[in-house]
Amino acid sequence: MNPTLVIARKEIRAAFRNRLFLIITVLFLGLSVLSVYVGSVTKRAEMRIYDERVAVLMAEGATAVPAAPEIHTLTILSNLTQYIAIVGAIVGVILGYNALIEEREAGTMRLILTRPVYRDRLLTGKLLGGGAGIAILLGLAFAFNLLLLITFGGIMPTGLEVLRLLILIVIGLVYMMLFFTVSMLLSIRLKDSATVFLVSLVLWMLVSFVIPQMAQTQMANSTVINSISGMTNTIPQETAASRATNFLSPTWHLQQIGAELLEVAPGSAALEGTTLMGDSAGALFILLIPCVIAGAMSYILFLRDETLVLE
Amino acid sequence: MTNTAIQTHELTRKYGTHTALDRLTLTIAQGEIFGFLGHNGAGKTTTINLLTTLLLPTSGEAQVCGFDIVKDNLAVRQHIGYVPENVRLYNDLTVAENLGFFAALSGVPQIKTKIVQVLAMLGCEGWESRRVGGFSKGMRQRIGIAQALLHQPDVLFLDEPSSGLDPEGTRDIGNLIKQLNHEHGITIFMNTHQLAEVTKLCTSIGIMSHGRLVVADKLASVIARFPTDQSLEDIYLHFEHGQAETVMLS
Numbered sequence: 001m002n003p004t005l006v007i008a009r010k011e012i013r014a015a016f017r018n019r020l021f022l023i024i025t026v027l028f029l030g031l032s033v034l035s036v037y038v039g040s041v042t043k044r045a046e047m048r049i050y051d052e053r054v055a056v057l058m059a060e061g062a063t064a065v066p067a068a069p070e071i072h073t074l075t076i077l078s079n080l081t082q083y084i085a086i087v088g089a090i091v092g093v094i095l096g097y098n099a100l101i102e103e104r105e106a107g108t109m110r111l112i113l114t115r116p117v118y119r120d121r122l123l124t125g126k127l128l129g130g131g132a133g134i135a136i137l138l139g140l141a142f143a144f145n146l147l148l149l150i151t152f153g154g155i156m157p158t159g160l161e162v163l164r165l166l167i168l169i170v171i172g173l174v175y176m177m178l179f180f181t182v183s184m185l186l187s188i189r190l191k192d193s194a195t196v197f198l199v200s201l202v203l204w205m206l207v208s209f210v211i212p213q214m215a216q217t218q219m220a221n222s223t224v225i226n227s228i229s230g231m232t233n234t235i236p237q238e239t240a241a242s243r244a245t246n247f248l249s250p251t252w253h254l255q256q257i258g259a260e261l262l263e264v265a266p267g268s269a270a271l272e273g274t275t276l277m278g279d280s281a282g283a284l285f286i287l288l289i290p291c292v293i294a295g296a297m298s299y300i301l302f303l304r305d306e307t308l309v310l311e
Numbered sequence: 312m313t314n315t316a317i318q319t320h321e322l323t324r325k326y327g328t329h330t331a332l333d334r335l336t337l338t339i340a341q342g343e344i345f346g347f348l349g350h351n352g353a354g355k356t357t358t359i360n361l362l363t364t365l366l367l368p369t370s371g372e373a374q375v376c377g378f379d380i381v382k383d384n385l386a387v388r389q390h391i392g393y394v395p396e397n398v399r400l401y402n403d404l405t406v407a408e409n410l411g412f413f414a415a416l417s418g419v420p421q422i423k424t425k426i427v428q429v430l431a432m433l434g435c436e437g438w439e440s441r442r443v444g445g446f447s448k449g450m451r452q453r454i455g456i457a458q459a460l461l462h463q464p465d466v467l468f469l470d471e472p473s474s475g476l477d478p479e480g481t482r483d484i485g486n487l488i489k490q491l492n493h494e495h496g497i498t499i500f501m502n503t504h505q506l507a508e509v510t511k512l513c514t515s516i517g518i519m520s521h522g523r524l525v526v527a528d529k530l531a532s533v534i535a536r537f538p539t540d541q542s543l544e545d546i547y548l549h550f551e552h553g554q555a556e557t558v559m560l561s
Binding site: 001003006007010013014017018106107108110111112113114115116117118306307 | 326363364365366367385388389391393395396397398399400401402403404408412413415416417418458
């Protein structure tokens with residue numbers, strides 16, 4: 001077998017023996033169950049309230065009833081985006097920081113590189129293995145969410161809805177790979193695993209929380225007065241500055257496209273296929289760029305300095 | 312393969328301005344158990360790193376099993392086995408998974424059969440399904456040696472093979488090294504601080520001091536040059552303290 005595939009296969013096996021990875025996988029799937037269950041219950045409650053209201057109106061002799069609440073199937077799965085954004089990023093960090101530093105600290109990298117294996121193949125194997133581990137996790141999440149939607153929610157999703165979910169999973173894969181490659185890059189440059197893990201987590205917090213928070217402060221607040229109650233509501237509105245700040249956050253991109261794909265964003269359920277595909281391709285591209293840069297830098301650093309193996 | 316297992320000429324490795332290995336010229340014949348001695352930082356591990364192709368030399372050249380360590384590095388790797396100091400392997404994987412991984416990287420055919428054979432050779436029958444994570448240092452060292460033997464190497468590089476082992480573990484590893492050399496004809500290149508181990512096992516030695524080889528010869532020849540009341544420790548200290556007289560293996 002090709003050494004790259006041998007390494008990738010070992011990576012997958014090791015990932016699914018890694019206790020931390022397993023705990024997070026179970027957490028991820030457990031949260032999916034909870035989220036679909038809560039989503040289904042909420043939607044059913046909305047429908048029940050509507051039915052009760054209609055029944056009351058009919059009993060009172062009303063001839064016209066209010067329109068039924070618009071319930072989009074995929075909104076039940078809306079939390080999936082958040083799980084990928086937060087838990088998924090941590091999975092990427094855990095797999096990425098471990099990929100090389102563990103081998104280096106355990107001395108196994110020396111053993112690999114005294115076999116007929118080129119260094120770039122080692123790195124490619126790590127990337128493939130990490131990617132496959134993440135893909136398996138997301139594949140499980142995809143299957144789980146669909147199954148739960150059908151069993152808990154009692155809803156059979158349409159082909160387009162399945163496609164929307166699948167696109168989100170693919171974008172989620174690239175998003176998680178971004179954290180994987182950045183952590184891997186750090187593990188090549190930094191000396192010990194604890195430092196790599198901490199720096200990776202700080203970066204994750206920066207792009208996931210700090211940047212969106214900064215963008216929030218740059219939004220323009222418009223005040224709306226309710227003409228009946230006289231109460232005022234403050235509605236934050238995006239500005240060029242807030243948009244530019246958010247653009248730096250991969251998490252924000254994932255959340256935006258997630259809201260669109262899972263029909264949470266206003267009007268997103270009615271979007272045409274071409275618009276949806278265009279937006280998805282755009283988000284994918286934006287997430288792919290830093291991922292490719294981090295991956296390429298990993299290759300350059302790893303191939304250039306042979307003493308990295310010996311530290 | 313030639314009759315020479317390892318040959319170096321003016322092999323040098325620098326880290327910035329520091330010369331870790333200074334113009335090493337050495338020849339080791341096939342079938343030797345070569346003990347490489349020297350204080351910490353003398354250049355022993357750098358030599359192993361160069362000969363196992365983990366590092367590139369700054370200058371000079373070396374052949375292992377007739378293959379150049381720079382130009383034919385993949386061929387060198389197919390003919391050598393390497394056991395680093397304090398080998399740890401993959402704790403979450405079983406012995407068979409660990410060995411299977413390294414065997415597959417070397418392109419070993421019939422991996423399962425080979426693993427059983429190598430484990431039997433090392434007295435580790437039935438260890439296949441055990442996880443390495445729970446192993447003692449001595450057990451890990453055996454599995455470390457097993458991974459180095461899967462592809463039937465001609466030369467085995469051992470970096471401090473008995474480091475941290477108890478006396479029984481040290482004896483077992485020593486017996487194993489002898490067995491590999493005598494029964495399987497494997498040339499052994501061994502970095503060590505253990506002079507007792509050298510006396511028991513090695514057929515030839517080299518002593519390094521501050522990056523330079525100060526002596527390399529058959530063990531018996533080195534000892535014969537000194538009065539009979541001088542121990543190997545005295546001889547080692549004599550060379551290590553800079554009384555250099557570079558003597559090459561005959």
